[in-house]
Amino acid sequence: MPTGAKLGYGSLFKRGNGASPEVFTTVVEMHDVPDFGSEAALVEVTNFDSPSSTREYISGLLDGIQFTVAGNTRLDSQTQLDMILDHNNKTLRNFQIHLTSPQGIWSFAALVLGWKISVPVAGAQQITFTLKVSGTLVRAGN
Numbered sequence: 001m002p003t004g005a006k007l008g009y010g011s012l013f014k015r016g017n018g019a020s021p022e023v024f025t026t027v028v029e030m031h032d033v034p035d036f037g038s039e040a041a042l043v044e045v046t047n048f049d050s051p052s053s054t055r056e057y058i059s060g061l062l063d064g065i066q067f068t069v070a071g072n073t074r075l076d077s078q079t080q081l082d083m084i085l086d087h088n089n090k091t092l093r094n095f096q097i098h099l100t101s102p103q104g105i106w107s108f109a110a111l112v113l114g115w116k117i118s119v120p121v122a123g124a125q126q127i128t129f130t131l132k133v134s135g136t137l138v139r140a141g142n
Contacts, residue, residue, distance in 0.1 A: 006100045008033075013069050015082060016094035024096050027079040030071035033097060036106070038064050038137055064108060064133020073117055073125035083129050087112040092134055108137045 013033065014024035041060030050056050074080050086093050090111065097106045110131040118126040 006103060008100070010100045012096075012098040013071075014096040014098065015079065015086075016096070018093070022094060024094075025079055027069070027071070027083060028074050028077040030069050032068075032070040034068060034070075036065065036067040036097065036133070036137075038062050038133070062136070064110070064135065064137055066113065066130065066132045068128050068130050070126055070128045073127040075127075080127060083112055084115055087115055087129075095131070104139045106137055106139050109134045 011033075012026050013030040014026050016022045016024050040062050043058050043060040044055060045058050046055045071080075085091075092109055092111055094107065094109050096108075099106070110133050112129055113132050114130040116128050118128070120126075
C-alpha cells in the first residue's frame, strides 16, 4: 500500500485579529513548526493498598506544549511585527496551523513568550517565535 505521508510544504501559520468574527492572517515566510501538541501531567496515586508495592498513576490535566515557529526574517511585514507586539504586550492571541490537505486546521490560543533573530554570515536571516498554548487545541477538517 502506498504511503499517505504529506509534505509540510503548503502549510500555513495564521494569527487571529481578535475581532468578531475573527479573521486569521498568514504570518509571512514561516517555514518550520518542529513540534506542537498537548501533553498530560502524570499524577501519582500510590496508596497503602497499591498492588505488589508498586506506584500507581493517573493522567492529570492536559497542557498544550510550548513550541517554536521559525521563518525568514521579514520585519518589513506587519504580520511578523504584530507577533513581536503580542510578546511585548503579553497578549493571549488565537492562532491556527493549516496543515496540507486533508490533515486539517488546528486552532488554539497562545502567548508569544519570546522571539529571536539569527543572522548567519552565509545564510538567510531567521526569526523564531516561542509560543505557549493556553487551553485546548482543536482540529477541524479543511
